[in-house]
Amino acid sequence: MSNSSVPQTVSPSSESTPPEPKPSYVKLAMRNMVRKRATSLQHFILTTVGLLAVLIGLAYLTR
Numbered sequence: 001m002s003n004s005s006v007p008q009t010v011s012p013s014s015e016s017t018p019p020e021p022k023p024s025y026v027k028l029a030m031r032n033m034v035r036k037r038a039t040s041l042q043h044f045i046l047t048t049v050g051l052l053a054v055l056i057g058l059a060y061l062t063r
Contacts, residue, residue, distance in 0.1 A: 033040045
């Protein structure tokens with residue numbers, strides 16, 4: 001007779017838990033932005049100033 005009548009013990013850590021899904025790109029980007037706050041703020045400010053300069057320049061040229 002085989003050992004099928006003997007119950008096997010399963011440790012709690014090896015239960016059939018689904019594997020963690022990979023974090024999404026947005027979640028990774030947000031986590032990186034929080035970690036590197038000064039760099040993110042600097043890039044945001046530079047982007048804002050650049051966009052305003054382009055819009056003001058176009059408004060001046062097309063008036």
